[in-house]
Amino acid sequence: MSTTNTEAGDAPSPASTELMAPAVGAPRRRRAFWGLVAKRLAFIPLALFAVITISFLLVSIMPGDPALAILGSTANEQEVATVRSQLGLDRPLAERYVTYVGGVLQGDFGRSFFTGQPIRDEIVKYLPASIELVVMAILLAALVGISIGTLAGYCRGRAPDKAVRVVIAGLEAIPGFLAGLLLIFAFFYLWRLVPSPTGRLGIVNIYPPTVTHFLLIDLILAGDWNGLRSTLHRSMLPVLTLALAAIPLFAKITRTTVGGAMGSKQIQYARACGLSEWRVVQYALLQARTPILTYTAMLFGAMVGGSAIIETIFSWQGLGQWGLKAIVALDIPAIQGFVIVTGFCTMLVYLVLDLVVAALDPRIQHG
Amino acid sequence: MASLLLSAAPMRRHVGLVAGALFLAALLLASWFLPLPYDPIRPDATATLQPPSAQHWFGTDSVGFDVFSRTIAAAGRDLPIAFGGALAAALIGVFLGLLATTKGRGSALLMRSLDAFQAFPLLVLAIAIVTLTGNRLEMVMFAIIIIEAPRFLRLVRAEGLAIREARFIEAAEVIGAKPLRVLLVHLLPNVSGVIAVQLSIATASSLMVVAALSFLGIGVSPPDPSWGAMIQAGARQMTGGQWWVALFPGLAIFLVVVCLNLVADALDVILERSSR
Numbered sequence: 001m002s003t004t005n006t007e008a009g010d011a012p013s014p015a016s017t018e019l020m021a022p023a024v025g026a027p028r029r030r031r032a033f034w035g036l037v038a039k040r041l042a043f044i045p046l047a048l049f050a051v052i053t054i055s056f057l058l059v060s061i062m063p064g065d066p067a068l069a070i071l072g073s074t075a076n077e078q079e080v081a082t083v084r085s086q087l088g089l090d091r092p093l094a095e096r097y098v099t100y101v102g103g104v105l106q107g108d109f110g111r112s113f114f115t116g117q118p119i120r121d122e123i124v125k126y127l128p129a130s131i132e133l134v135v136m137a138i139l140l141a142a143l144v145g146i147s148i149g150t151l152a153g154y155c156r157g158r159a160p161d162k163a164v165r166v167v168i169a170g171l172e173a174i175p176g177f178l179a180g181l182l183l184i185f186a187f188f189y190l191w192r193l194v195p196s197p198t199g200r201l202g203i204v205n206i207y208p209p210t211v212t213h214f215l216l217i218d219l220i221l222a223g224d225w226n227g228l229r230s231t232l233h234r235s236m237l238p239v240l241t242l243a244l245a246a247i248p249l250f251a252k253i254t255r256t257t258v259g260g261a262m263g264s265k266q267i268q269y270a271r272a273c274g275l276s277e278w279r280v281v282q283y284a285l286l287q288a289r290t291p292i293l294t295y296t297a298m299l300f301g302a303m304v305g306g307s308a309i310i311e312t313i314f315s316w317q318g319l320g321q322w323g324l325k326a327i328v329a330l331d332i333p334a335i336q337g338f339v340i341v342t343g344f345c346t347m348l349v350y351l352v353l354d355l356v357v358a359a360l361d362p363r364i365q366h367g
Numbered sequence: 368m369a370s371l372l373l374s375a376a377p378m379r380r381h382v383g384l385v386a387g388a389l390f391l392a393a394l395l396l397a398s399w400f401l402p403l404p405y406d407p408i409r410p411d412a413t414a415t416l417q418p419p420s421a422q423h424w425f426g427t428d429s430v431g432f433d434v435f436s437r438t439i440a441a442a443g444r445d446l447p448i449a450f451g452g453a454l455a456a457a458l459i460g461v462f463l464g465l466l467a468t469t470k471g472r473g474s475a476l477l478m479r480s481l482d483a484f485q486a487f488p489l490l491v492l493a494i495a496i497v498t499l500t501g502n503r504l505e506m507v508m509f510a511i512i513i514i515e516a517p518r519f520l521r522l523v524r525a526e527g528l529a530i531r532e533a534r535f536i537e538a539a540e541v542i543g544a545k546p547l548r549v550l551l552v553h554l555l556p557n558v559s560g561v562i563a564v565q566l567s568i569a570t571a572s573s574l575m576v577v578a579a580l581s582f583l584g585i586g587v588s589p590p591d592p593s594w595g596a597m598i599q600a601g602a603r604q605m606t607g608g609q610w611w612v613a614l615f616p617g618l619a620i621f622l623v624v625v626c627l628n629l630v631a632d633a634l635d636v637i638l639e640r641s642s643r
Contacts, residue, residue: 058495173571173624175578178598178617185605196606306488309579313602320491324583327495335495342488 036358040351047347052104055339056097059332087113087332104340110333112326119337122322127341128213129200130318133311134303136235137242138296144243145250146285146292152251153258153288154281164255168248180241180313187237194237195230197314202230238314242307246299253295257288290357297353301346384633387626391446394623398443405433407440408590416604419611426611428600437592438615445594446623448504449577452511453569459512460519461562465550467520468527478524481517489514493576497586507586511576515569522565526558560638567631571624578620594620 067083068075075083084090088099103110109119152164187193195202200215208215208222219228261267261284270280308320315321319341326334404424405411410431417427425434467474493510500506530536531554539553581587581595589596594616601613 059499169625169628170621173621173628175575175582175595175598175617175620177579177582177602178613178620181598181602181605181613182617185608185610189606189608302488304488306490308488308491308494309582312583323491324494327491327498328583328585330499338491339495342491346488 033358037355040354044347044351048344049101051340051343051347052101053097055336055343056100058339059335060093060096100336109337109340112334113331114329119333122334123319123337123341124213126317126319126322129215129316130304130307130311130320132214132216133235133238133242133307133316133318134300136239137303137307138246138300140239141243141246141299142250142292142296145247146254148247149251149254150258150281150285150288152255153260153284154262156255156259156262161255164251168251168255171244171248174244176241176245177309177313179244180237180310183237183241184313195234197237199315199317200231200234201227202234205230238310238316241314242303242310246303249295249299250292253291254285254288257291258284261285261287289360293353293357293360297349300349304342304345381633381637383629384637387629387633390626391623391630394439394442394619395446398439398441398446401439403433403436403439405436407432407436407592416609416612418609425615426609428597428612429604429609430600432592432600434597434612434615437597438594438619441592441594441597441616442619442623444591445574445577445581448507449511449574450570452508452577453515453566453573455508456512456515456569456573457519457562457566460516461523461555461558463516464520464523465527465554467524468531468550468554469546474524478521481520484517490576490579494580494583494585497580502586504586504588507577507580510580511573514576515573518569519562519565522561523558526561527554530554530557560634563638564631564635567627567634571627571631574620574623574627 067080067087067089071079071083081090088096100110107120109123111118112122115122148164148167152161155161184197188196201207205224205227208218208224208227211218211221215231216228219231258281264287266287267280267284270283275283304319306320307316307318308324310316311318311321312324319338323335323338323342325331326338411427411433412431414423414427415431416429417423419426423433423435425438427433463477467477493507493514496510496513497503497506500509536549536553539549544553577586577593578595578598581593582599584596584599587593587596597616598613601609601611601616604610604612
């Protein structure tokens with residue numbers, strides 16, 4: 001298809017949004033939107049309660065004795081019984097459930113079986129690190145994935161599309177932890193471009209005073225630019241590793257939606273108006289917005305906690321690494337806290353997503 | 368030009384299917400019947416961390432295991448678990464998915480609870496299940512079923528709901544076919560294509576789960592070879608430059624997943640074409 005590449009200054013109104021314009025008037029739409037917000041917010045306590053219950057049941061019903069895990073298999077029955085009563089495991093399930101839910105609602109997740117630390121403090125300490133990692137990785141993955149996905153969708157069936165599809169298929173077939181190890185080998189061992197994969201801050205750097213628990217923000221607040229540079233330098237490989245796993249997802253969804261949009265009536269109209277191809281691609285991306293946002297939210301939910309293995313490889317000291325350690329050690333209060341926090345994070349992200357999509361997409365009717 | 372492309376496309380798809388399936392079959396057969404150069408579960412303490420050579424094609428690890436022998440042997444363990452788990456997930460997911468096409472109230476409830484369930488990081492859930500139930504191999508399969516079955520369920524339900532609107536279903540119902548008969552005789556054959564494609568994809572994703580679990584030392588008993596555990600054994604060597612310990616089992620995972628996806632893509636195209 002041949003299109004003229006003239007810049008159309010006389011067609012400023014976005015053709016695609018006008019074609020999709022809803023039949024409902026704007027004020028009614030706005031009122032319906034806030035109704036949706038209220039409805040979704042009211043749903044939160046219920047969902048939170050469900051998450052707490054699931055996390056309690058998941059750990060309590062499963063076989064496997066934490067007392068045995070703490071003592072080791074050489075312990076005799078007497079010792080096991082003592083530890084079980086210390087942990088409160090000898091009480092009936094219903095009683096433990098009520099105590100637990102009551103505690104969680106007051107922000108008390110219990111104490112770790114092993115370190116004796118309150119679980120809440122540990123979550124507050126580790127969750128920000130995970131969020132920083134996931135946000136950086138998703139931003140990078142979105143940038144790269146949407147770019148190559150748009151390229152492939154625009155050039156559907158031609159050489160760039162095929163190249164992108166090969167890249168997607170290749171990235172999808174590499175387990176994240178393997179990608180991490182290969183990157184360590186190349187960037188740390190071969191080329192010495194990054195420091196060793198041990199933690200977030202170099203040995204010579206000192207941790208900034210804790211204000212927000214987000215290391216990057218705390219470093220900025222403390223004005224420690226050397227520390228910030230060191231942290232960002234050490235973040236490169238973990239962020240890249242995690243992003244590599246997310247790039248295929250972004251690329252695939254963008255390729256499909258942009259590819260589909262390129263054949264749509266809106267795009268035909270935009271081209272018929274003589275808009276530049278650059279503009280046309282922008283309109284195609286506008287149509288791809290909702291699916292891409294949906295995927296971002298799904299990924300975010302899966303990655304908080306799902307980044308556990310990557311965090312462990314790079315000693316990131318995030319929530320995932322902490323949760324993984326807790327699971328392997330059968331540290332029940334920690335596992336429960338971990339499940340609740342990851343579940344709740346996912347819920348929050350989905351909520352924000354729903355509202356953003358509802359606010360952006362005029363095709364969605366509220367109410 | 369266009370006609371040339373059209374005639375070449377299905378050929379290429381068949382090539383993908385055949386090549387992918389052949390590689391997988393060869394790998395599996397090799398792990399069962401091929402006489403391996405070294406015993407995959409008995410290390411040679413005099414030959415540790417040898418780089419790849421004529422004696423040790425893929426080198427040896429820090430204990431003295433021959434990486435080539437173990438990479439091949441691990442296929443015989445990892446592939447059946449992944450495929451078995453995916454198959455079991457397919458059976459359960461398809462059954463529930465077919466049931467969920469009946470537009471009862473239970474169907475909506477089932478989908479809502481699935482949404483909530485899938486909100487959890489699934490890999491972490493799998494790790495939790497296997498660890499909490501005593502780190503046994505059969506629990507790895509169970510974890511795979513929990514992760515994969517909902518995907519089959521969703522797929523079959525979505526496809527089934529569309530087909531349910533068709534005239535022949537209505538006709539069958541009118542002449543008095545029982546609901547179960549409608550599901551099994553009329554609906555199931557029409558979704559079998561997408562199930563086959565999804566089975567291939569699910570096997571690939573199960574293999575990734577198996578690898579991730581055994582990378583963490585979950586669900587493996589140490590001397591037995593497994594790709595994930597082998598990569599773990601090579602993880603510490605990566606910073607020291609001994610790349611071969613982790614690379615070759617990693618390459619095995621990569622190739623198997625690529626082949627499974629090739630098969631899925633090819634099946635997708637072939638089945639789509641024949642149904643039209």
